[in-house]
Amino acid sequence: MAALLEVEGVTGGYVSSRAVIEDISFHIQEREIVALIGLNGAGKSTIIKHILGLLEPREGEIRIAGKTFSGSPETYRHTFGYIPESPIYYDELTLWEHLELAAMSYGLDKKVFAERVQPLLKEFRMEEARDRFPRQFSKGMRQKLMIMMALMVQPSLYIVDEPILGLDPLGIRTLLTWLERCKEQGAGILMSTHILATAEKYCDRFIILHKGRIKAQGTLDELRRITGMPNHSLDDIYLHLVEGE
Template sequence: MANALEISNLSGGYIWNRPVIHDLDFTIAQGEMIGLIGLNGAGKSTTIKHILGLLAPQKGSVRVMGLATGDNTSEYRSSFAYVPEAPELYEELTIREHLRMSAIAYGLTEEQFEQRSASLAEQFDMTDKLDAFPQTLSKGMRQKVMIMNAFLVEPPLYVIDEPFLGLDPLGIRSLLDLMARRKKEGASFLISSHILSTLETYCDRYVVLHRGKIAAKGTLDELRQSAGEAPDTTLDDLFYTIVKGGAS
């Protein structure tokens, strides 16, 4: 069984021969949730852009469900859904039309579209906004639309960047419940967030980036052992120790 995500010896960036990330190696198994954490500028966004196929590796490879970007672009991109930090919507399309466009792109049936979109709209308290245009929505509502689009298509892998910014308590709870349900169904997650207490509760393993390199990776217990910390040390405290040079 192929890993949901496999990053091997990956180096890359925005200018050729001037990599931002260096020799990254980590995997995400099917049904696993990984937290990608690091300071601003650590290389998290660059890593995500390589996974999305927006940047080509200068060295190494990225595979999703066994596929590399160059193997079959449409099949590769249909194997994951991405929720960006900042909502990006088409101002001329209603929320329902955004959802329908995603359904068409991922090959959903009309029945799947109707059932899933109605359920997601109810969960995120957006039923009365389905025929609204993005410019009439708050930032938090626009973020809910991005999340609804990703969970509508039910891919094997979700790549989620700072998902909790701007969400109200209902939106956060709905997202966490959806993540837990999809994970139980076998979906995998790569989540980048600065809210480490939430990642500690939900993630199976962690990848800590620092200055473009992996400073530490593993389960919470493995991070504690590598940092020489007590068994009850929180992820927040571990992260501080790691990036301050307490672990390599």
């Protein structure tokens, strides 16, 4: 069975003629959460920009559900939902209007929109904010808006970039519960994060990125075998791999 997301031999993101990422290959299947882990500047954001179609690989190819961005941009965009690290919003639109815009962008009819949006507003505790403007929100509330927009469209793939930054503990728990629910319903999730304890608890596999290359990838048990650290945590393994250089 073909993977939901396939990243094969991708090199790109050039800075001063030097590639930011080199020969990156990994995949994500349905019903799994995969953590993308690395130091600041390791290339995580560059990989995500390539997957989103914001950067074109110099070498290699990226496919989502068998489609490439260059081959079918509109279809490609509709296969994933994106939760950015920094909220992106329109000053002149209310929270509710942002959700309506996302629904229209993905072709959701009004009945489906109504069925999906109310549980999100309730569980993320944003019901009273539905007619307010994001400029009046805290950073955590703006982040919840981005999360709700992505979850509402129920894509087959989620690209999640540092999702819990700025969220309060209840917001973090709600997000992780929803991501687990999406996984159970068949979605694949790529989650970039620095919070290794959370990654270890919720993610099925891990991609450890260092200096633009994949240092190691696999399940926790596989990483323990690779490193010869059979009883260690993900945090211990990660530090061992990146501090070795």
